[in-house]
Amino acid sequence: MLGEALGATEAQKGVPFVGEAGAQLNRTLSRTPWTRDDFRLYNVLQCQPPKNWLVGAPWEAGAIEHCAVHRDRIIRDTDPKVILALGGTALEALTNKGEILKRRGYVYSVPTQVGDSDSWRFALRWVIGTYHPSYIMQGNQNLTGIQAFDISRAVEVAKNGWEWTSDERYVERPSLDQIDEFINKAVFALSAGAWLTADIETARSVTTDEDERTDVTDPITRISFSFEPGYAITIPWQVDYLSRIQDILSLSQEYLVFWNADFDVPRLKAHGMKIRQKVVDAMYMWHFLQSDLPKSLGFVASIYTKMPEWKSMSYTAPEYYSCCDADAQIRCTNGIVADLKKQGRFDTFMRHHTELQPILNEMGQSGVLLDQEKRKEFRAAIEEDRKRIDNEIQCAVPDALRPFKTRRKVPPAAVLGQPCKTSGTAQWGYHPDTGEWGELSNFLYNSSGQVLRYIKSQGHPVPRNYKTGKDTTGKDDLESLAKRYPKDPVYRRIIEARELHKVIGQYIDGYVAAPDGRVRTTFTQKPSTWRLASEGPNVQNVRRRWHLANRYREQFVAAPGHVLVEADYRAIEAVLTGFYAADADYIRAAKLGVHSILAAHILQHPLRDLWAAHAPEEEVLAAVWDIKKGHKDVYDKAKTIVHLSNYKGSARRIKIEYPDLFNSVAEAERLQRLYFANIATKVEAWHTATVAKAAGCSYLDNAFGYRHYFYDVLRWDGTYGTDAKKALAFLPQSTAAAIIKEAILRLAQKEVYRRAMRWQIHDALLFELPKDRLLDARIGTIVAEMTRPIPQLNGLSIDVEVTVGENWGEMQEWRN
DNA sequence: ACGATCTGCGCT
DNA sequence: AAAGCGCAGATCGT
Numbered sequence: 070m071l072g073e074a075l076g077a078t079e080a081q082k083g084v085p086f087v088g089e090a091g092a093q094l095n096r097t098l099s100r101t102p103w104t105r106d107d108f109r110l111y112n113v114l115q116c117q118p119p120k121n122w123l124v125g126a127p128w129e130a131g132a133i134e135h136c137a138v139h140r141d142r143i144i145r146d147t148d149p150k151v152i153l154a155l156g157g158t159a160l161e162a163l164t165n166k167g168e169i170l171k172r173r174g175y176v177y178s179v180p181t182q183v184g185d186s187d188s189w190r191f192a193l194r195w196v197i198g199t200y201h202p203s204y205i206m207q208g209n210q211n212l213t214g215i216q217a218f219d220i221s222r223a224v225e226v227a228k229n230g231w232e233w234t235s236d237e238r239y240v241e242r243p244s245l246d247q248i249d250e251f252i253n254k255a256v257f258a259l260s261a262g263a264w265l266t267a268d269i270e271t272a273r274s275v276t277t278d279e280d281e282r283t284d285v286t287d288p289i290t291r292i293s294f295s296f297e298p299g300y301a302i303t304i305p306w307q308v309d310y311l312s313r314i315q316d317i318l319s320l321s322q323e324y325l326v327f328w329n330a331d332f333d334v335p336r337l338k339a340h341g342m343k344i345r346q347k348v349v350d351a352m353y354m355w356h357f358l359q360s361d362l363p364k365s366l367g368f369v370a371s372i373y374t375k376m377p378e379w380k381s382m383s384y385t386a387p388e389y390y391s392c393c394d395a396d397a398q399i400r401c402t403n404g405i406v407a408d409l410k411k412q413g414r415f416d417t418f419m420r421h422h423t424e425l426q427p428i429l430n431e432m433g434q435s436g437v438l439l440d441q442e443k444r445k446e447f448r449a450a451i452e453e454d455r456k457r458i459d460n461e462i463q464c465a466v467p468d469a470l471r472p473f474k475t476r477r478k479v480p481p482a483a484v485l486g487q488p489c490k491t492s493g494t495a496q497w498g499y500h501p502d503t504g505e506w507g508e509l510s511n512f513l514y515n516s517s518g519q520v521l522r523y524i525k526s527q528g529h530p531v532p533r534n535y536k537t538g539k540d541t542t543g544k545d546d547l548e549s550l551a552k553r554y555p556k557d558p559v560y561r562r563i564i565e566a567r568e569l570h571k572v573i574g575q576y577i578d579g580y581v582a583a584p585d586g587r588v589r590t591t592f593t594q595k596p597s598t599w600r601l602a603s604e605g606p607n608v609q610n611v612r613r614r615w616h617l618a619n620r621y622r623e624q625f626v627a628a629p630g631h632v633l634v635e636a637d638y639r640a641i642e643a644v645l646t647g648f649y650a651a652d653a654d655y656i657r658a659a660k661l662g663v664h665s666i667l668a669a670h671i672l673q674h675p676l677r678d679l680w681a682a683h684a685p686e687e688e689v690l691a692a693v694w695d696i697k698k699g700h701k702d703v704y705d706k707a708k709t710i711v712h713l714s715n716y717k718g719s720a721r722r723i724k725i726e727y728p729d730l731f732n733s734v735a736e737a738e739r740l741q742r743l744y745f746a747n748i749a750t751k752v753e754a755w756h757t758a759t760v761a762k763a764a765g766c767s768y769l770d771n772a773f774g775y776r777h778y779f780y781d782v783l784r785w786d787g788t789y790g791t792d793a794k795k796a797l798a799f800l801p802q803s804t805a806a807a808i809i810k811e812a813i814l815r816l817a818q819k820e821v822y823r824r825a826m827r828w829q830i831h832d833a834l835l836f837e838l839p840k841d842r843l844l845d846a847r848i849g850t851i852v853a854e855m856t857r858p859i860p861q862l863n864g865l866s867i868d869v870e871v872t873v874g875e876n877w878g879e880m881q882e883w884r885n
Numbered sequence: 886a887c888g889a890t891c892t893g894c895g896c897t
Numbered sequence: 898a899a900a901g902c903g904c905a906g907a908t909c910g911t
Binding site for chain 1: 891892893894895896897
């Protein structure tokens with residue numbers, strides 16, 4: 070093993086890898102059958118570089134060159150079969166190749182000095198690159214297992230040597246006959262159950278990450294296919310070949326495999342190709358298998374194949390590169406499928422991604438109508454307010470706090486000495502302190518730096534983020550400053566101006582309707598919990614708690630003769646917490662209204678005893694309703710307390726969230742105890758068990774087979790690591806995602822619902838349905854499908870609330 | 886002009 | 898120090 074240089078601890082003892090990086094190396098080795106005594110450890114540098122700085126330092130090249138003699142001598146003396154390069158510096162010193170993150174895990178054969186110091190010669194030795202342990206320590210603990218894999222590969226090479234996979238059957242410049250031969254063999258293999266993979270190269274995608282490109286009309290240069298490891302074909306995108314390419318794309322009856330289909334499929338369609346099969350995205354399959362590891366094909370191939378590194382050859386050998394892509398795809402696909410089947414999670418992936426994603430694409434594309442008139446009016450009203458408030462801020466903030474850039478240019482005399490600032494462009498002036506001439510800009514209420522300078526200039530205490538300790542100018546902190554200094558003209562106005570600014574920028578101008586008046590979004594399954602995410606625009610964070618939220622939402626309307634129907638799962642995460650905690654009482658509370666029941670405890674309301682005594686449901690529900698309507702403030706606070714407590718939020722956090730409701734942290738603590746002792750009686754035990762489980766096997770599976778890995782759950786002293794609460798949140802959150810996906814899949818089987826689905830907002834589905842005599846029946850079907858008992862959860866069902874309206878701001882409760 | 890990073894904030 | 902996201906503005910470096 071060859072590292073970089075001695076750290077502080079190492080330099081003291083003169084031994085490599087005995088400091089923190091050494092401890093990390095030991096942790097990695099503990100995942101393998103070997104110990105550090107099985108290896109010899111050296112560094113590229115024999116000494117400690119000044120300030121522990123080597124990479125990018127002015128002395129980097131010189132220092133490495135200076136120590137090369139020692140390094141060569143060490144290699145000659147030890148004559149290693151394999152050198153494992155720990156980090157980019159070592160790999161580059163050995164192979165002259167950079168980009169360790171692209172090359173790690175791949176095996177290189179490198180000319181190395183062997184023999185006596187006075188009569189040495191070159192001989193080929195194996196070199197494998199892996200991460201430097203300090204890189205893994207810097208927040209990349211998820212890569213520990215990969216480094217263990219690299220070490221195992223090095224040992225394997227040392228024992229048995231290494232043979233790269235063969236590229237003899239790559240068809241890099243195909244004749245039409247060779248294409249037909251590929252087709253004939255593929256037909257046979259596909260009928261026996263093989264996958265067919267496809268991959269395009271585009272003129273500009275070579276230099277850019279594929280998913281960053283958005284222009285689907287970029288020219289395609291070639292396409293490659295494979296159905297069998299080692300046998301790949303690449304076909305130039307030229308007129309003579311296009312019909313053959315379409316033939317191959319149509320070969321498979323059922324599935325066509327891509328790596329990141331979001332890139333390839335829209336481009337193939339834009340270039341006239343038909344793709345009628347279901348699209349299997351092997352990259353997402355990998356994401357489903359291991360959501361926390363890098364997703365590039367080059368990375369995954371280093372694990373599933375013995376291919377030589379090829380990703381750096383796109384320019385020098387484009388045909389070979391393209392065949393390698395196809396070969397890597399088929400090998401990785403086969404490996405990932407096998408692993409998912411071994412874990413019993415393959416069917417879930419095919420259903421919840423391959424089947425679901427086309428439905429989500431249709432949902433995003435069908436879009437929701439925007440009422441342009443309302444939108445215009447609303448924007449104008451808001452913009453006027455924002456301008457007025459901004460102007461008030463500009464007048465209240467002293468010149469000395471406004472951004473100032475010194476300029477040498479002579480000013481236009483007309484603006485000299487203007488007394489009061491107006492919002493808009495900057496103006497020229499003399500700096501009030503330094504007297505310099507320059508450009509004085511407006512005070513930016515969105516700039517935390519400028520707002521902090523204002524707070525300090527007033528001699529007010531600077532708010533600190535209670536997690537990070539950093540200075541902050543968040544809304545809550547400005548609110549408490551405003552309370553403490555009621556005469557201050559700025560704090561409340563900053564809050565208001567920021568709010569209006571965000572509404573205009575993100576929620577009005579960010580929603581651009583197509584010519585048909587509809588606004589479209591894209592649903593992805595990127596979150597590590599396999600929730601859905603929405604982007605361009607994100608329709609899952611539309612204003613709801615704002616005092617003008619309903620007026621804002623009125624611009625989202627149903628088409629004439631239609632209505633919007635929104636179906637929300639009621640308290641889904643609370644019910645699921647009860648399910649995972651195996652607490653039937655808590656499930657009952659969650660379904661009746663756990664927030665109201667907690668509020669009843671706070672308020673000493675009769676509901677408390679009704680619930681405990683299992684009173685008749687109508688009676689309990691009436692009391693729940695009473696609290697929800699009559700004590701909305703306490704109800705809303707109880708709701709957040711339930712959420713925070715279920716995911717192990719601290720009493721301190723609750724106090725910070727509700728400084729007015731609680732006099733002290735101790736009081737919040739008392740209330741939490743009340744909640745755990747009387748309502749959520751088994752939840753704390755579930756917390757403990759879940760954290761222990763996540764720490765023990767380093768991952769959790771939910772009831773549908775969604776998996777999440779965790780690395781820093783329990784520390785050696787029993788305290789919680791950074792992943793402990795993520796583990797607690799994972800099960801209810803990911804299970805809720807799976808439940809609503811199942812509902813979408815079932816509803817999409819019927820054309821009328823498939824076409825009517827619009828947006829998914831985590832626990833809610835929004836539909837646009839014809840307003841006709843079938844409406845009630847259709848809503849009934851939606852409710853029936855969404856509340857159907859869930860076999861994976863022992864037949865649990867989740868209640869649904871439905872609202873209906875002609876626009877999204879005036880929705881009325883629907884009752885059958 | 887453009888990208889990366891930080892801060893802030895909307896929703897579930 | 899509940900979790901999970903996406904978007905916009907400010908700032909700084911290239």
